[in-house]
Amino acid sequence: MSYLKKDSILNYSKNTNTMIDLNDLYDRGMELHYIANTAYPLTPTSVREYAIKGSEEIHGFLEKEYDKVKELALYFHVPFCKSRCKFCEYVVVAPNEAEMKDEYLKAALKEIELYSRIVRDDTKIVGFDIGGGTPTELGAARIEKITNKLLNTFNITNDITWSIETTPYNAVHKFDELKDIRQLGFRRLSMGVQTVNQELLKKMEREGDTLLYRKAVDAIRKAGFNRFNVDLMYGFKEQSIEDFKSTVEYTVSLAPEYITLYEMRYKLTQIATDAFSVTRNKVNQQYRVAYEILTQNGYKGNYGKNTFSRIENDHGTSDYLTNRVIKATPYLGLGAGAQSLGLNYLAYNQGAATKSIIKYMNEVEKGIFPIQDIYQLPEEEMMAKALSVMFYFGFVDLKAFKQRFNKEFTDVFGKEIDYLKLWNLAEIDNNQFMVTRNGVAHLSGVIPMFYSDRSKNELMTMNIEKILK
Template sequence: IADREPEKIRAFKEMGIDRISMGVQTTHFGLARALGREYEGLSMLEGAVRNIRDAGFRRFNIDLMYGFADQASETWAATVRQTTALAPEYITLYQMRYKGTQIQDQASSVTRQRVNGLRGIARDLLLAAGYEATPGKNTYSRIASDVGTSDYLTERVIKGTPYLGLGLGAQSFSPHTLSYNLGAASKRLQPYLEAVRRGMLPIQDIYHLPLEVAMAKMISVSFYFGQIHLVHFRQRFGVRLQDRFPDEVAFVLRRGLMEYVGPYLRLTAQGAEQFNGVVALFYSGGVKDYLVHLGPTQALAGDSALTQKVA
């Protein structure tokens, strides 16, 4: 859209939107085509960036994805370098999640060591290019004191602020419920539109969140920034994190997986290497019991799916 329809980009800016994000995912032509993306090379991206800048956007993010089967270190590094050359204010890295996709059978060929290696390559290149992020945080910013995410996501991550999701499959969160709009499973727009036309809330699923599940939800989302804000956790739930999760906090501190930094309990570089395992420590008791009683292969798949679902 940014390359071919610049008038839409200008309209977004005129509406008052001041941050824009572009889902590039990869600049490797073969991988982009294999993923079904309309990618015509770097010239298309450069044109899109020109139109975004000409429209007046000064808060511009590019999304990249890693962890694909057979994704070579060299091509991933090239993607990161080519993206930094486009000079967005922010770059966000997303690990490929296979569950529920048409290529989920490829998940078994992607090891944790491989994923960590690709993440490390990107982190080294981004830091060298002037971008910053705390360990475990997936959005890198080259603007001092700017975390790089939208106001909505920043509030959601740091404070656990409730939010209303609009659109196909969108997620909504209240202090006691979590819901998904129609289309979250089917990916079809028609049922969503029909519900709206009939004056109904277009909700597919809604879940009541017991206290320990609500805590797990806030903590899991907090790990988008690689850290838990201790003051906001206490304000939200009326209890200190250290008092609610004494064994878990003691464990991550003793193993050097997390550390206290100002008002945060923050991942260390070592903790970021064990990201999924650290997050799982703060799951609700029922979820922990379920995972413990799975076999190793099932547990690996279940942990990935639950990390994605809880977040």
């Protein structure tokens, strides 16, 4: 299937001694649109050649790595939910482990202690998120212990906005806890609505209806949160364009400060094979309709951005995510299954694959970093990871790229940029490399242009059926 054809622009791959035609790469990204998205690397084993093995080697590596980190974003993962939604891609434990919250807290405090020995005292914390799962499921008292430990350990200042997540159900039924969490200093709160379609919610085994959502918003406001975000999802097999439109309209009536649109990512979810029934065309139309409603109602964001904000000079995302996306700031993920990205490494904590907290707790108990996989990545892999994430906002800030990698974006990706400009998929304006409206509609063809040689080849040759399941 060819979406665009032109004279070939060939890209030499050092890895495989082959030439990749950018037309073919673009076509392949469009064909595999449910995998060529902002998530990088493409599979959990893609970068295994760069793995660091052995707890002592990992310790030594991290010590050196954190000595170089001047700015860091912090994330703590809560892998508990009342029940698991079928579409969810996150690390959420099975009900039998949901009773181990106190043990989990104990392990988390120890993990923070381990990092306190290697993160420099003068490393500035530029963002702090507690995510999940459903953080409110952990309870305010445990969240307070984690927060206090982090405050006593790291250089967290008041000028950043701490952010946390809840479900609508917990906002309503754990109101006192919500108030306590606000009192702890969390100013931003994010809640998933996803959809108002009752049949779809039922199929996804997720609780929710418009009455619950409304009550949740009342509770959130009463608790004192005035930086409130609602998550919505599109790209489901059973979700029409009209259907998503009514969800967006309803959400606008809730008047949150921010609204985030998530395109369904199918990889490794319980509904992975639904991906084959979702067309790019439908997903694009759903985004376009949502964009129009949001911008007509005072929510701002460039075309292609996922988070829309009605607050002036505020991207709408948490400081943690904004720094990650725009500046590729290193982030430390604490808790089971959390992901970390350093200046030269990518790591996943124990539990990322198994969605269990047992190994995480056992390893912390032994005094070793509870890391499932850690990869020391070469620069082109770090760039590919950073750029894939930048497309979450639909642009690359050229100054931020230079600051992070000490190289000009236009020098590193000259050929790819020419190709994208030629096809009106991207443009450079005002120190920003921007994906055009046409580029947003073809984003999965655009993103692979910035992959490493290795991942370009991987995308071209992968067996998609095997990977999705």
